Amino acid sequence: MPHGIFGVIMAGGRGTRFWPVSTRALPKQFLRLVGDRTMLQATADRFDGLLPREDLIVVTGCEHAGTVMEQLPWLDRSNLLLEPEGRNTAACIGWAAEVLRSRGFGSSLMAVVPSDHVMETDEGFRETLRAASIPASEGRLMTIGVSPDRPSSAYGYLMRGSELSPGVYDVAAFREKPDEETARGYLAAGCFYWNAGIFLWTADRILEEISLHLPRLAEGLIGMGGSLSPDAESYGVLPSVSIDYGVMEKAEAVAMVPARFSWSDVGDWPSARRCGVGRGRVIVVDSEDCTVWNEGRLTVLMGLKGVSVVETPSVTLVMSDEYSQELRKVVADLEEEAPELV
Amino acid sequence: MPHGIFGVIMAGGRGTRFWPVSTRALPKQFLRLVGDRTMLQATADRFDGLLPREDLIVVTGCEHAGTVMEQLPWLDRSNLLLEPEGRNTAACIGWAAEVLRSRGFGSSLMAVVPSDHVMETDEGFRETLRAASIPASEGRLMTIGVSPDRPSSAYGYLMRGSELSPGVYDVAAFREKPDEETARGYLAAGCFYWNAGIFLWTADRILEEISLHLPRLAEGLIGMGGSLSPDAESYGVLPSVSIDYGVMEKAEAVAMVPARFSWSDVGDWPSARRCGVGRGRVIVVDSEDCTVWNEGRLTVLMGLKGVSVVETPSVTLVMSDEYSQELRKVVADLEEEAPELV
Numbered sequence: 001m002p003h004g005i006f007g008v009i010m011a012g013g014r015g016t017r018f019w020p021v022s023t024r025a026l027p028k029q030f031l032r033l034v035g036d037r038t039m040l041q042a043t044a045d046r047f048d049g050l051l052p053r054e055d056l057i058v059v060t061g062c063e064h065a066g067t068v069m070e071q072l073p074w075l076d077r078s079n080l081l082l083e084p085e086g087r088n089t090a091a092c093i094g095w096a097a098e099v100l101r102s103r104g105f106g107s108s109l110m111a112v113v114p115s116d117h118v119m120e121t122d123e124g125f126r127e128t129l130r131a132a133s134i135p136a137s138e139g140r141l142m143t144i145g146v147s148p149d150r151p152s153s154a155y156g157y158l159m160r161g162s163e164l165s166p167g168v169y170d171v172a173a174f175r176e177k178p179d180e181e182t183a184r185g186y187l188a189a190g191c192f193y194w195n196a197g198i199f200l201w202t203a204d205r206i207l208e209e210i211s212l213h214l215p216r217l218a219e220g221l222i223g224m225g226g227s228l229s230p231d232a233e234s235y236g237v238l239p240s241v242s243i244d245y246g247v248m249e250k251a252e253a254v255a256m257v258p259a260r261f262s263w264s265d266v267g268d269w270p271s272a273r274r275c276g277v278g279r280g281r282v283i284v285v286d287s288e289d290c291t292v293w294n295e296g297r298l299t300v301l302m303g304l305k306g307v308s309v310v311e312t313p314s315v316t317l318v319m320s321d322e323y324s325q326e327l328r329k330v331v332a333d334l335e336e337e338a339p340e341l342v
Numbered sequence: 343m344p345h346g347i348f349g350v351i352m353a354g355g356r357g358t359r360f361w362p363v364s365t366r367a368l369p370k371q372f373l374r375l376v377g378d379r380t381m382l383q384a385t386a387d388r389f390d391g392l393l394p395r396e397d398l399i400v401v402t403g404c405e406h407a408g409t410v411m412e413q414l415p416w417l418d419r420s421n422l423l424l425e426p427e428g429r430n431t432a433a434c435i436g437w438a439a440e441v442l443r444s445r446g447f448g449s450s451l452m453a454v455v456p457s458d459h460v461m462e463t464d465e466g467f468r469e470t471l472r473a474a475s476i477p478a479s480e481g482r483l484m485t486i487g488v489s490p491d492r493p494s495s496a497y498g499y500l501m502r503g504s505e506l507s508p509g510v511y512d513v514a515a516f517r518e519k520p521d522e523e524t525a526r527g528y529l530a531a532g533c534f535y536w537n538a539g540i541f542l543w544t545a546d547r548i549l550e551e552i553s554l555h556l557p558r559l560a561e562g563l564i565g566m567g568g569s570l571s572p573d574a575e576s577y578g579v580l581p582s583v584s585i586d587y588g589v590m591e592k593a594e595a596v597a598m599v600p601a602r603f604s605w606s607d608v609g610d611w612p613s614a615r616r617c618g619v620g621r622g623r624v625i626v627v628d629s630e631d632c633t634v635w636n637e638g639r640l641t642v643l644m645g646l647k648g649v650s651v652v653e654t655p656s657v658t659l660v661m662s663d664e665y666s667q668e669l670r671k672v673v674a675d676l677e678e679e680a681p682e683l684v
Contacts, residue, residue: 020642033569231451283675285668294658300362300672304649311658316636318660319647326627330642333625341640 004055005133005200006108007047008096011060011068011115012039012086017268019331020315023292024342030067033266033277034228038071038193043115046204050111050126057099058091058115059083084232089197089247091238094210094221095230097203102226104148109136112243113198117265118275124261132200132257140261141209141251142200143171146259147191151183155194156244158256171256173247192237195244196263206247213250214239236239266326268291269308269317284333289321315341346397347475347542348436348450349389352661353382353402353410353457354428357491359610359666361673362657363635366684372409372458375619376606380413385457392453392468400457401425401434402532404571411626426574431539433580436552436563439545444568448546454585455540459607460617474542474599478509483551483593484542485513488601490653491523496609498537498586500598512597516586529590537586538605548589555592588657597624610666611635611650612660622653631663657683 015028022028027279028112029039037045044056053074060068062082068075081095093112100110111129119125132142145158156177174195178186186192199206205211211218220238224230239246248254264275272278280294287301292306299309306321334342346454357370359384364370371381379387386398395416402410410417423437433570435454442452453471474484487500499520503512516537520528528534541548553560562580566572573659581588590596614620622636627645633650641651648663661669676684 022677079630112372153469283672285672287666297655298657298680300657300659300661302660303665304660307646307660309658309660315640315642316651316653316658317642318646318651319642320647323627324647326644330625330627330644338640 003042004109004129004201004221005051005129006100006105006110007051007056008110008112008113009040009043009056009058009088010092010112011043011058011064013116015116016328016331018272019327020312020317020328021310025140026067027064029063029066030068030071033272034118034275039266040115042066043117044072044114046095046113046119046122046125047111048122049270050129054079057081057110059096061086069231078228080228082161082229084235086240087235087238088240090214090217090241091221091235093199093206093215093243096237097207097210097225098221098224099226099228100203102209104205107202109133109200109204110206111198111200114265117196117259117263118265121261124259128257128260129200131167131260135165135255135257136200136202139205140168140201140253140255141205141253142247143248143256144196144198144200144259145169145256145260146196146263148183148192148194149262151187152194153178153180153183154271155265157186158193158195160191160193160256160258163191164255167257169256169258171248171254174244193258194263196259197244197265198259199243199248204296209247209251209253212248214241217241219247255256265318268327269310269319270306271325272323273308275276344453347393347471348442348447348452348545349386349393349398350435350452350454350582351382351385351398351400351457352431353385353406353564354425354434355458357458358670360614360675362654362659363503367405368409369406370608372413372601374408376617381414381459381608382410382457384506385455385459386414387469388455388464388467389453390464391428391444392471396421399423399437399438399452400571403428410536415568419631420570422570424571425678426441426572426577428582429463429577429580430582431584431585432556432559433577434581435541435548435585436556436559439549439552440563440566441568441570442545443549448549449544451542452545452548453477453540453542456607459538459605461603463603466601470599470602473509473602477507477599478542478544481512481547482506482543482595482597483547483590485590485598485600486538486542486601487511488538488603490525490529490534490642491604493522493529493535495520495522496524496613499528499534500537502533502535502598509599511598511600513590513598516591534599535559536605538601539586539607540601541585541590547595551589551593551595555589556583558647559588566633567672572631577625608668611652611661611663612648612663612666615639 015022057079059081136142157175159173161172283300284301287304294311310317357364360370401423478484499517501515503514626641627644629646636653652659
């Protein structure tokens with residue numbers, strides 16, 4: 001390894017399922033949902049001890065440049081990649097890889113992580129990446145699998161294949177978010193892992209795979225030539241596809257290491273309560289499985305089960321758990337009718 | 343009838359079941375829950391056409407004198423009876439009767455009404471009182487029965503007895519709030535009416551009955567001598583009992599007329615939605631039977647049934663319908679812990 005590992009933090013995304021707290025102006029990853037660090041800050045902190053801060057790269061929407069600089073004031077401006085618009089994870093990752101290659105670090109490892117996940121513990125995270133760095137250096141596309149502790153239908157799954165080397169496994173299959181029964185089967189089978197969306201590989205290798213499976217994206221990235229501020233037109237035409245669907249599910253050299261940390265993607269208000277997300281003064285009468293978020297008010301819950309009560313100065317959301325996926329539609333409708341609220 | 347009818351509006355009470363909108367400082371009867379008139383104003387308006395405004399008497403807690411004067415600026419100050427503390431309806435009514443007697447109107451009729459009920463229509467209310475005024479002038483203690491349109495277990499009931507004169511009935515029995523099954527039986531029986539807590543009688547007659555059934559109250563009232571501002575000690579020792587329990591259930595000369603109006607006591611947040619109580623901007627997704635009250639915010643409901651979401655600047659209450667009677671306890675606890683919120 002000529003240069004250890006670069007960290008690439010993907011900090012795009014709207015966090016729609018965390019509306020009304022997460023908004024276009026300040027999405028989920030920039031919020032203090034758990035503890036007193038924002039999710040972006042916690043994500044950056046997690047790399048301390050694994051790599052120097054100057055080797056951290058953040059990719060985010062250009063409208064959030066100020067927020068990132070404020071939250072990570074030490075970040076080298078040349079390591080802040082500002083997307084003119086979000087084009088999904090393959091473009092984001094490909095761009096970061098292209099920038100590394102253009103700086104002469106094509107053979108270096110890059111650890112790619114979302115900026116809105118919760119992990120215990122950070123040391124487990126670093127250990128896992130260290131374990132993955134050996135096969136990654138040898139050309140594998142490494143992904144991290146989290147042992148499920150419940151039959152969640154909110155995550156994609158990895159099916160563990162044969163052991164390639166101690167603690168490193170072939171990925172026998174990728175599975176989309178399953179229905180509940182299938183998820184129970186996965187849990188019982190014991191060889192399925194949640195796909196955490198955390199990857200490790202060399203910049204050259206992922207670009208090679210992008211060329212193979214997403215040639216139009218590869219072309220576009222080469223056209224951008226490692227620029228830090230591509231024009232909106234060049235970036236806007238990149239194919240919008242996830243790295244999982246576009247590359248990982250098709251590539252040969254994919255492998256996984258099991259996570260040495262417990263993990264949550266803090267995907268929506270109901271799941272957030274498992275991570276201790278919640279804020280405000282609350283009185284609870286005969287209620288369970290509720291999420292409460294308020295900013296300085298008192299929230300009183302009486303006789304509720306599986307409900308999220310989320311308040312901002314202008315909006316109150318009261319949502320039964322099974323509707324957390326519908327929030328997207330409410331926000332989409334409000335984009336038209338009341339853009340100031342989203 | 344030497345003087346037509348006096349109206350006596352009982353405007354005491356905390357409206358605890360309407361917390362957090364109803365507070366100690368501004369209870370339910372002073373709020374605009376339905377339409378643009380406060381409940382007190384709507385109650386006073388209802389007498390227009392039946393009696394002149396100078397014959398309206400309001401009894402309320404002394405701390406609400408300013409609020410009443412503000413909401414009914416035309417009210418004669420000598421018709422505002424200020425209770426040093428609430429002592430239930432028998433004391434309140436007895437005091438008003440004693441004041442009328444001391445002014446020489448002992449043989450006049452007094453119509454006693456709560457200040458926090460909703461009626462359609464006001465003309466029906468006046469017609470009903472006119473119908474009741476004949477037997478009341480003859481010495482009957484008249485009460486108004488409302489035909490139930492559903493088996494409510496939230497109200498007390500009157501059982502209609504024999505017809506004493508056209509449209510005037512003996513009250514065969516008073517029944518406390520029944521359980522649901524009993525309430526269904528009452529509805530099926532056809533001779534049970536909701537006890538609306540609206541009464542008509544002469545001041546002399548109700549004082550006579552109070553002497554008979556509540557001699558300690560009668561004694562206390564005589565001691566006060568029709569004073570407009572009794573000292574806290576004299577008033578505070580009056581027995582605290584409802585006029586229903588203390589007098590009506592025991593007296594002989596009780597009779598009823600059926601109400602010629604539809605009615606609701608707007609008793610709690612769930613029942614309030616039937617009266618059109620609700621305020622604020624709301625987005626509803628797959629939700630039914632919900633009450634929403636907010637003041638300038640947006641409330642979004644998703645997947646809820648039978649829930650009240652009530653917001654003030656400092657509190658949000660989210661309450662499943664079957665807990666509306668428990669609200670009292672929450673408020674009682676807060677009296678200690680956070681008196682500024684109740």
